[in-house]
Amino acid sequence: MPVASTPRASRWASLTSLFAAFGSLGPFAPFIYRHRLELAGALIFLVGSTVATLAIPLGIGHFIDRGLLERSLEGFGQSAGFVLIAAALAAIASGLRFYLVSRLGELIIRDLRQAVFAKLISLDVAFYDSHRVGELTARLTSDAAAVRGIVATVVTQAVRAGITITGALVMMAVMSLPLTLAVVAAGPVVLLPIIIVARRLRHMARQAQDANAELSAMATEVLGANRTVKSFVQEDAQLQRYAARSDDNFRAETSKLGTRAIIVTAITFISAAAMVGLVLLGSTEVLAGRLSPGQLTQFLVYAFIAAGSLTGLSEIVGSLNTLSGATERLSELFALKPAIAATGEETPLRAPVTRIAFDRVVFAYHPDDAPALNRLSFSLRAGQTLALVGPSGAGKSTIFSLLQRFYDPTAGSITINNVDIRSLDPRELRGLIAAVEQEPTVFAGTIRDNLRFGRVGASDADIRRAADLALISEFADSLPRGLDTIVGERGVRLSGGQKQRLAIGRALLKEAPILLLDEATSALDTANERLLQAALAQLRKNSTTLVIAHRLSTIQSADKIIVVEKGRIVERGKHDTLLAYRGHYEKLVRMQFSPTDLPLHGPAKPRDPALLS
Template sequence: MTTTSSRQTEKGSLAVLRRLLPFLLPYKRQFLLAGIALVMAAGATLAIPYAFKQMIDLGFGGAGTSSRDHIDLYFIALFGVACVLALATAARFYMVSWLGERVTADLRSAVYRHVVMQSPQFFETTQTGEVLSRLTTDTTLIQSLVGTSISMALRNALLFAGGLTMLFVTSIKLSSIILVLLAVVVLPIVFFGRRVRRLSRDSQDRVADASAMAGEILNAMPTVQAFTHEAEESRRFGASVEQAFRTAMQRIRARSLLTVVAILLVFGAIVFVLWLGAHAVIRGSMTGGELGQFILYAAIVAGAIGALSEVLGEAQRAAGAAERLLELLSVESPIQSAANPRPLPPRAANGAAVSLKNVTFHYPSRPQYASLSGLSLDIQPGETVAIVGPSGAGKTTLFQLLLRFYDPQQGAILLDGVDIRQLDLGTLRNAIGVVPQETVIFSANAIDNIRYGRADASDEEVIAAAKMAAAHEFIERLPEGYRSFLGERGVRLSGGQRQRIAIARALLKNPPLLLLDEATSALDAESERLVQGALEAAMMGRTTLVIAHRLATVQSADRIIVMEHGHIVETGTHASLVARGGLYASLAALQFSPGMATG
């Protein structure tokens, strides 16, 4: 309860922006230079009303040569002040703009680096479109804050403080009256500022919702078009955009009201005080130059307050954006490398040994259902083990636990006798090659897609892996061969070609443990024959686990594990399991009976 309460208190104020300090502190020197330029620009601005007072009282109010000398001097001084103001303003603009761009780039990199380190559990509950919205829209708001708003706030705070001081120097009575009136003005500004911040957060959430929806649909366009849902998806996105628009308009109306209130109250107070000053000049208790100076300083103070209210609105929006980004940065992945990781034993010539000891696992999103329950299994180095069973039996879950995308709630998994939780994540995953059921092809050329398996591989090694995966021939036929761009998600390739690219990627890695999740599922009969031969050669010298629904592809495995409802129900060879007449025999009968397709 205490944590929740304190978090809500922080969200209710601009204190959340203080959490951005780690991204600002590395650039103290640049902030110092920007501060110097800022002080010089503010000082030059504050010097202008005093120069006007001198011109009015000593120049226009006098006569003769002395008067002309004074007026020439003060005009030269005024131009000198303008030169200082111009140079200081340009320097301030350059430095704060640099800071805005630099801090935003650092923040984007930090958020992205943090997100890609998250476990799959994070992506079960977070849409990628929302993450992208935070990386783009939200960081742009923070860029505006760092690159403009902070500088404007400091500049106008200096002008406000300096202007107010000079108002008291000019006339204590009038300044006291205007100070009381300005204090009354601040209250509605603060009240409306809080409402703007809440609406800004809501507005950014609605934009993220629309982005997430668009990303999901654009990645599934063939399915959308196959079911003729284009109009429906357009309507859904339009409704989401309209919701974002309505929320944004609430924010805009609130900011407009804030601006109206601030300007009316501030300038109303100033006009009233200036009316009193005009009467003081008429009575002779104040000179014309002093009133002119007072008017200019009052305008500077009023302008500073108006600008501060505007900056406050921007800061409120940026606070909402910062909240959302810092939420991402505060998420801790439950899967972490060991604090003092153990090394793996030297690689054996025939692959890795794998042991599962009484493993029980529930997905975080389905805690009431055990995907694996009390599973124990020992796999010897160099052994090829096929895992079969109906959908939902826990086959793919087993692979995810081996890769340590999740940790089991009970039991342990050993790789070459070492609990994988005691290994560095990089060490563990570098020891495992995987060909997933859903192939991922990146927006790059063929050679870079295969080299994803091992970044330091030479072109010759990449081509050798492609030949082993029966991918070399079709790659050579592409317009630019291995340098051909494959399109987003590999849209220029057939399903079988994408699968062979993925197999080549895994073979290039040359791991001691190979995981094949329906590795030949997307291949036609001829390609399957080629790849099956390549995989059999690749299995030499390594331990291989194969998930397959088509039993024809696993008949030659050293051992077949049959799973159902998270348990191992049968173990043996193809022949022994068929003879036993259990679940495997039933699956085999469905696939191998006359009239049924075997592929």
């Protein structure tokens, strides 16, 4: 029979799992040590309340022997006074301990959530491609709260239980060593169920935590897309999906609770049976004259206190194993390293930006995927505008992502001023770039807050100038609170065109030397687009610009145009030249414009090899 399957090996495995539950708190030690004064104060009052509580049985024993048996009023009074003083001290120390422990817990959860958020915000874009935001939010909220519960409550309760059991055993040994040894001998019988189920409970806790994260992720996703849900009349279907995940979470939690209930039931019965045996043994000691009735009562009270603490300790261990799923998930998160991050050995970039170049760049989002870009090369000088044209999925947005170093190329290089961007600090690189997305991100603050996102230190005058240039003032000034109007989550109170104006205003404030425009005026009508061209011209005046364009007005003014299909450049040149060759570019343009908009005379010109990649 394999060693791992023997009962003894199983017990050792369970004991190892139990210690692992405590060991999982290791990564969170700095959060506790940071507030060591609060912890020290809590422990001092914890010891004080425990010692005061352990003194109460002394008064009870004295009450029986001096008060009842000797019928002494003075004995009654002394015993009652002693018990009241001890109880008062225990109550005061317990109250102060509770406050300090609660304060410690709040400090820990504050610091932990800040650390989790800092870790999440530092991870690269590729991480978010494979993880759901709702699941990550659960780590930030429920997992962090679980760790707070472990550190601030479970650990201090465990220390209190340990001190109480130790103190009670010492006092019991002073009164009767044989009875104390009998109590100690019964201890392993009580602890055995805890050790046996510890590993199973730990595994169940991780399953419950994962189920809760899945439930949170699904709710975040659906609520964030509530307009789409309503538009497609999917309320009932999404409710059923949520109910199914809620049922999964319920089953995981109840399974875990059922196991813990079995532990508590077993320990409670075993403890009660042990106490009955202890009373019988103690009675024989009294009859033999080795203990007085008061001492037996005192001994039994200490035994009850020790048994209660031992039962509480079993629940604490159960809680620790239950919450270990949260500590594991957070430990895994803290262990992650962003694939793209500053190393401290970056090359400083010489200002100003004079040249941007892609040199035989190859990139795939996943090793098993076909390349999104395939040996793609182009360059542009400072002040030039490059238009990227091509069908959806050709790789245009990928070019923008690589230039901002959200991903690194699989092969080839991207350089600015002949410096590979992989040798630059990612934050410094992104500080050089202002991006206007086709579907801009708008935050749930005011119009002013969203504009200031482009430059945190922007003055109100700068914000007003950007709002005027981006035609934001046109609609903002008609609102009761102007630029201080709340736009709602994801800008739900703004139209698509207003969001794009906000994104352009944000880019104006950033004043970056590199500008990325992803069809920045696609949501505007023709009249407003013409008005906004002045703002875009202002942006491009001092910037090197790459623009993903579908509108003829944007394409015609570009210094260079490259046509991208399936990750390759199939044509390059200026607008009139590419039209004259009647190739890929001419077909793409004619799909969006009538023949009268693009008059061509004569036959197609022969292709220049320089037009091809």
